[in-house]
Amino acid sequence: MSDVRFESALAAREAPKDLAVDIREITTRGMIDLRGLASDSKFMAAAKEVLGLDLPTAPRSSAAWGEIQALWLSTDQWLILCPRAKTAELLGNLRQAFEGIHSFAVDVSDMRTIIRLEGDDARFVLLKGSSLDLLSSDYEAGAVRRLRFAEIAALLHIVSQKPDVIDLYVFRSYANYAWDWLLANGRSAAAIRPFGRQAPPAV
Incomplete structure (x- = not known):
């Protein structure tokens, strides 16, 4: 009988180079x-x-x-x-x-997929999919929060700050959806700042 082998829900996925943050899956x-x-x-x-x-x-x-x-x-x-x-x-x-x-x-190791976001723009990317004020002092290193993210249930863990390292936990069946959402909203061309004048898009 063969041994049970873990296979990531995102095994075949890779993050492109044109992202405002580093995105990768935590499988270990x-x-x-x-x-x-x-x-x-x-x-x-x-x-x-x-x-x-x-x-x-x-x-x-x-x-x-x-x-x-x-x-x-x-x-x-x-x-x-x-x-x-x-x-x-x-x-x-x-x-x-x-x-x-x-x-x-x-x-419950196989219940959730963990996607890690790293970089100064990590919170700004996540703000696009959540109503939480991730810029407040409530979300410092160590903070944990269940939330509705991009219309799915998720768990957020602020691992560290400056630069931000944030782990996003989603149910395995939503892993590819969450990954695609982060790639679409995490591109450098889609970067935004929530305050102040925004730079005009390149044409």
């Missing part, structure tokens, strides 16, 4: 959907023992320790990120630590 990341009660000290302690970090409890925040990250999704839900090759081991350790504790942990 594993994802675990973790649920439990933040008010349960046993749950929180067990999570910290395995992950090496305190699960973030502030809305739309994240935490990191080494190769592991935890993104806050709701009051009782986190998305745990780790190297894809270590997902099964980490999941097993979590389930063992949570034995007898009200909790839920499942591997």
Whole structure:
């Protein structure tokens, strides 16, 4: 019997050179959907023992320790990120630590596609598909936000700033749609600034 092999939804896609930002897919990341009660000290302690970090409890925040990250999704839900090759081991350790504790942990690595945008214009590109004010102080490094992006459900994670590095999570079935949207709206010729006089288009 052949081994299970991961294949990216965007395996055959490449970003052109005429973009205002760098766009690429992140394929080496594993994802675990973790649920439990933040008010349960046993749950929180067990999570910290395995992950090496305190699960973030502030809305739309994240935490990191080494190769592991935890993104806050709701009051009782986190998305745990780790190297894809270590997902099964980490999941097993979590389930063992949570034995007898009200909790839920499942591997969702193949549920979403992660598209990374890098560059000073990353926020301006994303602004075209969202009503969020991504230029406000609410969206600094570490911020996480579920949103409606280009008419599809998505998750945004501000990885770092200056220059911006932003990860966009979309469901796998929408990966090609999101990729095409970003290519169309991320071209240098389509670049805009939301304030001030705009340069006239070249003719």
